[in-house]
Amino acid sequence: MISRLSAISFNTFREAVRDRVLYNLILFALLLVASAPLFGEISIGLEKIILVNVGLSAISLFGIIIAIFIGIGLVAKEIEKKTLYTILSRPVRRWEFIAGKYIGLVMTLVVNAAFMAVGFYLALLMVSRGLGKDDAALLVGIYFIILEFLVVTSITLLFSSFSTPIFSAIFAFALFVIGTFADDLRNFAWAATGLTRWFSTAVVYLVPNFASLNVISQVAHGQPVSGRLILFNTIYALLYSAAAIAGAVLIFERRNLK
Amino acid sequence: MWALEINGLAKSYPVGFLRKTLKPALQPLHLTVEEGETFGFLGPNGAGKTTTLKLLMGIIFPTAGTAQILGRHFHDPEVKKQIGFLPEQPYFYDYLSATELLDYYAQLSGVPADERRKRIPALLERVGLADAGKKQLRKFSKGMLQRVGIAQAIVHDPKLVFLDEPMSGLDPIGRREIRELIQGLKDEGKTVFFSTHILSDAEALCDRVAVIHKGELRGIGVVEALKSATADQVEVIWHGAGALPAVSSLLKESRVTGDMVRAIVSTGSADLLLEKLRQQHAQLISFTPLHGALEDYFLAHTSDREEVKA
Ligand SMILES: Nc1ncnc2c1ncn2[C@@H]1O[C@H](COP(=O)(O)OP(=O)(O)OP(=O)(O)O)[C@@H](O)[C@H]1O
Numbered sequence: 001m002i003s004r005l006s007a008i009s010f011n012t013f014r015e016a017v018r019d020r021v022l023y024n025l026i027l028f029a030l031l032l033v034a035s036a037p038l039f040g041e042i043s044i045g046l047e048k049i050i051l052v053n054v055g056l057s058a059i060s061l062f063g064i065i066i067a068i069f070i071g072i073g074l075v076a077k078e079i080e081k082k083t084l085y086t087i088l089s090r091p092v093r094r095w096e097f098i099a100g101k102y103i104g105l106v107m108t109l110v111v112n113a114a115f116m117a118v119g120f121y122l123a124l125l126m127v128s129r130g131l132g133k134d135d136a137a138l139l140v141g142i143y144f145i146i147l148e149f150l151v152v153t154s155i156t157l158l159f160s161s162f163s164t165p166i167f168s169a170i171f172a173f174a175l176f177v178i179g180t181f182a183d184d185l186r187n188f189a190w191a192a193t194g195l196t197r198w199f200s201t202a203v204v205y206l207v208p209n210f211a212s213l214n215v216i217s218q219v220a221h222g223q224p225v226s227g228r229l230i231l232f233n234t235i236y237a238l239l240y241s242a243a244a245i246a247g248a249v250l251i252f253e254r255r256n257l258k
Numbered sequence: 259m260w261a262l263e264i265n266g267l268a269k270s271y272p273v274g275f276l277r278k279t280l281k282p283a284l285q286p287l288h289l290t291v292e293e294g295e296t297f298g299f300l301g302p303n304g305a306g307k308t309t310t311l312k313l314l315m316g317i318i319f320p321t322a323g324t325a326q327i328l329g330r331h332f333h334d335p336e337v338k339k340q341i342g343f344l345p346e347q348p349y350f351y352d353y354l355s356a357t358e359l360l361d362y363y364a365q366l367s368g369v370p371a372d373e374r375r376k377r378i379p380a381l382l383e384r385v386g387l388a389d390a391g392k393k394q395l396r397k398f399s400k401g402m403l404q405r406v407g408i409a410q411a412i413v414h415d416p417k418l419v420f421l422d423e424p425m426s427g428l429d430p431i432g433r434r435e436i437r438e439l440i441q442g443l444k445d446e447g448k449t450v451f452f453s454t455h456i457l458s459d460a461e462a463l464c465d466r467v468a469v470i471h472k473g474e475l476r477g478i479g480v481v482e483a484l485k486s487a488t489a490d491q492v493e494v495i496w497h498g499a500g501a502l503p504a505v506s507s508l509l510k511e512s513r514v515t516g517d518m519v520r521a522i523v524s525t526g527s528a529d530l531l532l533e534k535l536r537q538q539h540a541q542l543i544s545f546t547p548l549h550g551a552l553e554d555y556f557l558a559h560t561s562d563r564e565e566v567k568a
């Protein structure tokens with residue numbers, strides 16, 4: 001099982017790495033990070049805060065775009081091109097295929113984020129001439145971004161297990177945007193009454209909470225992130241992704257492939 | 259033990275947008291294949307060949323019925339270590355080289371790493387791609403892809419190989435190469451189950467064939483027997499059209515070109531025909547027993563029932 005999972009995820013990773021589109025995206029993101037010091041020039045003293053905001057937001061946003069962009073085709077392409085025929089005729093369980101694909105894409109995103117993080121730290125070095133102690137807290141921000149990737153990828157996979165690539169992309173992106181405003185949504189739900197309250201509470205629990213995963217402006221201002229939040233977010237992201245993938249597997253297990 | 263035992267596998271697809279009705283793609287199919295046998299699965303386009311293979315591979319699920327492969331339930335992962343499959347018009351990950359692709363598939367089939375390193379170059383050699391191992395599959399021709407397809411189907415040394423139209427879309431040389439590869443598998447004692455609508459390939463390779471049409475099994479048997487079912491005619495050619503009225507009652511068919519007559523008679527009346535031709539002083543040119551080809555059997559069993567009645 002482990003060797004099959006690792007074979008599938010490695011192949012998924014290899015496919016992404018050999019795709020030129022990925023490089024264009026990464027290059028674009030790196031340029032954006034590198035140009036952040038230019039923004040800094042305009043507002044002296046604030047450059048570091050702006051750099052952290054722009055840099056981490058770029059790492060997050062580009063990762064999410066890549067996650068959705070590759071995620072929608074992850075399974076659909078293998079069905080469309082019938083490469084799944086030669087996989088499923090081997091001792092590969094359908095859930096192993098889904099899980100392997102998921103791990104492969106997450107691996108891609110982590111490696112990608114690592115590259116961008118290196119670019120980001122180089123830019124930071126340029127601005128502040130030497131890294132301080134509280135720059136380590138930025139790593140927590142990056143860690144949370146990776147947790148975001150886990151959730152977004154799992155959601156994309158879930159949608160693509162029953163919908164077309166275009167709709168999967170729209171759904172996944174919409175859910176990401178709604179999840180970003182999770183706090184507002186919760187306030188709304190608490191204030192509402194009757195059916196609206198019942199419905200909006202359900203939405204609050206179903207929609208992934210990207211608001212609490214986003215600590216970018218907090219770390220940009222040098223505020224520490226509590227250990228409790230780190231633990232909570234880790235468990236939350238793992239459980240949420242596991243549930244979404246379980247849903248994807250449940251649907252995929254029963255499907256007649258084209 | 260049967261290599262393959264299909265017990266009433268059937269598949270229907272819902273058709274229509276609003277009012278869904280079920281359209282059968284495969285009627286309940288019963289079929290057994292012996293170990294070591296090369297079995298041809300014949301049928302015209304849309305007959306249900308690919309549907310049957312997709313059911314057996316667990317790519318789609320049957321509406322009814324079940325199957326046993328090598329004595330186990332056909333969805334059993336243990337079974338899948340022992341079988342190989344070549345889909346029709348296969349496409350492979352085109353960002354991989356042939357070696358990488360075979361390594362990936364062998365890994366999925368549980369072949370250990372050191373074994374893979376030994377086996378893959380030998381396999382590439384065997385399918386005639388020794389020099390193309392490092393080349394990306396996007397640069398492969400159709401014939402080369404088909405050979406990679408055969409290679410991935412046997413990379414884990416399976417006992418039973420399923421091939422869906424392995425010769426389609428290939429030129430005569432390519433077809434002969436694939437045919438030789440299948441012959442090689444047969445010589446190794448593997449069971450081969452392949453679908454085709456190219457009759458001469460089935461004729462050359464198969465021990466037994468089944469004919470299916472419109473999702474229904476129309477006939478099954480040893481190739482020789484199916485052939486001899488239609489091999490009861492003789493072609494006779496002679497000079498002397500004047501003899502024709504005396505023998506015409508014996509002939510099934512005749513064509514006159516100048517003074518030469520070409521006629522077809524049943525084997526039973528051939529002796530009488532020769533006798534009469536001698537009496538008429540006609541000059542015999544040739545006498546050829548017509549071996550019924552699988553083609554005749556195929557045509558006879560794939561015509562529509564409705565047409566036969568009419
Ligand atoms: N996904 C599907 N939905 C609806 N009908 C289908 C589907 N797949 C196959 N069919 C129908 O099932 C029947 C059998 O198709 P199948 O692909 O098994 O034929 P085949 O014998 O492999 O033909 P060919 O020689 O063209 O490959 C056809 O009538 C086809 O239209």
Ligand SMILES: [Mg+2]
Pocket residue numbers: 307308309346422423
């Ligand atoms: Mg077919």
